[in-house]
Amino acid sequence: xxxxxxxxxxxxxxxxxxxxxxxxxxxxxxxxxxxxxxxxxxxxxxxxxxxxxxxxxxxxxxxxxxxxxxxxxxxxxxxxxxxxxxxxxxxxxxxxxxxxxxxxxxxxxxxxxxxxxxxxxxxxxxxxxxxxxxxxxxxxxxxxxxxxxxxxxxxxxxxxxxxxxxxxxxxxxxxxxxxxxxxxxxxxxxxxxxxxxxxxxxxxxxxxxxxxxxxxxxxxxxxxxxxxxxxxxxxxxxxxxxxxxxxxxxxxxxxxxxxxxxxxxx
Amino acid sequence: xxxxxxxxxxxxxxxxxxxxxxxxxxxxxxxxxxxxxxxxxxxxxxxxxxxxxxxxxxxxxxxxxxxxxxxxxxxxxxxxxxxxxxxxxxxxxxxxxxxxxxxxxxxxxxxxxxxxxxxxxxxxxxxxxxxxxxxxxxxxxxxxxxxxxxxxxxxxxxxxxxxxxxxxxxxxxxxxxxxxxxxxxxxxxxxxxxxxxxxxxxxxxxxxx
Numbered sequence: 211x212x213x214x215x216x217x218x219x220x221x222x223x224x225x226x227x228x229x230x231x232x233x234x235x236x237x238x239x240x241x242x243x244x245x246x247x248x249x250x251x252x253x254x255x256x257x258x259x260x261x262x263x264x265x266x267x268x269x270x271x272x273x274x275x276x277x278x279x280x281x282x283x284x285x286x287x288x289x290x291x292x293x294x295x296x297x298x299x300x301x302x303x304x305x306x307x308x309x310x311x312x313x314x315x316x317x318x319x320x321x322x323x324x325x326x327x328x329x330x331x332x333x334x335x336x337x338x339x340x341x342x343x344x345x346x347x348x349x350x351x352x353x354x355x356x357x358x359x360x361x362x363x364x365x366x367x368x369x370x371x372x373x374x375x376x377x378x379x380x381x382x383x384x385x386x387x388x389x390x391x392x393x394x395x396x397x398x399x400x401x402x403x404x405x406x407x408x409x410x411x412x413x414x415x416x417x418x419x420x421x422x423x424x425x426x427x428x429x430x431x432x433x434x435x436x437x438x439x440x441x442x443x444x445x446x447x448x449x450x451x452x453x454x455x456x457x458x459x460x461x462x463x464x465x466x467x468x469x470x471x472x473x474x475x476x
Numbered sequence: 477x478x479x480x481x482x483x484x485x486x487x488x489x490x491x492x493x494x495x496x497x498x499x500x501x502x503x504x505x506x507x508x509x510x511x512x513x514x515x516x517x518x519x520x521x522x523x524x525x526x527x528x529x530x531x532x533x534x535x536x537x538x539x540x541x542x543x544x545x546x547x548x549x550x551x552x553x554x555x556x557x558x559x560x561x562x563x564x565x566x567x568x569x570x571x572x573x574x575x576x577x578x579x580x581x582x583x584x585x586x587x588x589x590x591x592x593x594x595x596x597x598x599x600x601x602x603x604x605x606x607x608x609x610x611x612x613x614x615x616x617x618x619x620x621x622x623x624x625x626x627x628x629x630x631x632x633x634x635x636x637x638x639x640x641x642x643x644x645x646x647x648x649x650x651x652x653x654x655x656x657x658x659x660x661x662x663x664x665x666x667x668x669x670x671x672x673x674x675x676x677x678x679x680x681x682x683x684x685x
Contacts, residue, residue: 367561369561372524
């Protein structure tokens with residue numbers, strides 16, 4: 211593979227100059243986020259340098275156990291991020307959500323590697339970590355929305371849920387309208403992105419592949435496959451995390467446990 | 477049929493019920509009165525198991541209501557809430573969803589005719605069936621919710637301010653529908669002092685504690 215042209219020290223310096231535009235602008239306009247912007251940039255640089263070195267080794271050894279463990283670490287941090295970005299309590303949700311993310315993402319990534327990319331070593335670092343990272347990263351927002359909104363709506367429209375129960379609905383029957391809405395709000399952004407893909411934006415994966423030396427026609431095939439994989443993984447992880455968390459989030463009489471929320475309402 | 481035995485229920489600092497006892501027999505028509513905010517709706521929520529008493533117990537047919545058997549009770553009671561947030565979407569679909577619940581599937585066969593009859597009875601035009609719930613007026617939503625309760629063919633009714641958005645004639649007609657039926661056991665909250673003729677009402681008055 212030819213690979214993208216390396217960026218020299220001078221290139222990175224010029225990159226720093228470019229940072230001055232937003233940094234000085236933000237400072238001049240007194241937006242109060244200059245410090246944040248600076249710290250975030252610094253964090254990004256440090257984290258990426260570390261991960262760069264780390265990935266060098268991972269790709270070099272390409273050991274299935276290390277690959278698998280690293281993918282697990284990625285999934286775990288995704289789970290923490292999803293729960294932290296919702297109003298839900300970490301200790302109550304971490305296990306069921308972790309389990310559903312592991313199932314959903316492993317299933318989709320292994321399917322992808324085996325049936326779509328058609329490689330023999332399906333735990334290959336390059337594919338498992340790169341493809342897995344794409345899928346995780348892109349389904350993260352959807353999962354935050356899906357899981358968070360489900361419980362938020364349930365707390366807000368508790369009357370509606372009670373009304374369904376009073377009609378004789380089982381817990382699952384009464385939760386169905388809430389689950390439907392949560393699926394819709396989780397999947398809609400990805401569906402919308404797919405509709406404008408290629409025209410409004412050139413997706414990151416395609417850019418990467420083209421710079422990496424792939425011909426555009428190969429890059430688009432990967433892009434199509436990855437978008438579908440993202441949809442599948444989002445759908446699976448939301449279904450499973452709803453299914454698993456619903457078991458522990460209600461009292462026997464069907465009422466929602468209030469202690470599952472981090473921030474108490476009224 | 478129902479019995480409250482020494483119920484105490486407190487929300488934050490305020491007692492809603494304190495050592496409250498009351499008996500309701502089959503066929504009774506019980507008017508729950510008391511100033512607003514005193515906890516009338518809480519009685520229904522206790523009966524339906526959405527709230528639990530801090531102490532005491534509620535009995536249904538001489539059995540204490542528990543987290544487990546309350547699910548069966550919810551299949552026998554038709555509750556009409558004062559809350560008009562009953563869902564969204566098409567009205568016919570709304571009825572269909574109610575009848576598609578496992579507990580109500582037996583009521584499905586004759587529902588078309590039943591709904592038609594109830595629409596006439598509560599003076600609703602049948603065009604409403606194809607409208608969306610969010611387009612309806614308060615009074616229309618209220619009647620849709622009442623009909624949704626009636627198509628279940630249940631005999632026990634918990635009615636929470638179900639006539640607040642109806643005009644005077646419809647108010648009387650609606651209350652009569654429930655109160656004049658000797659087979660129905662009815663607990664109702666109403667701010668109107670409507671007295672049906674020839675019906676013996678029990679009054680459950682919640683007082684300041």
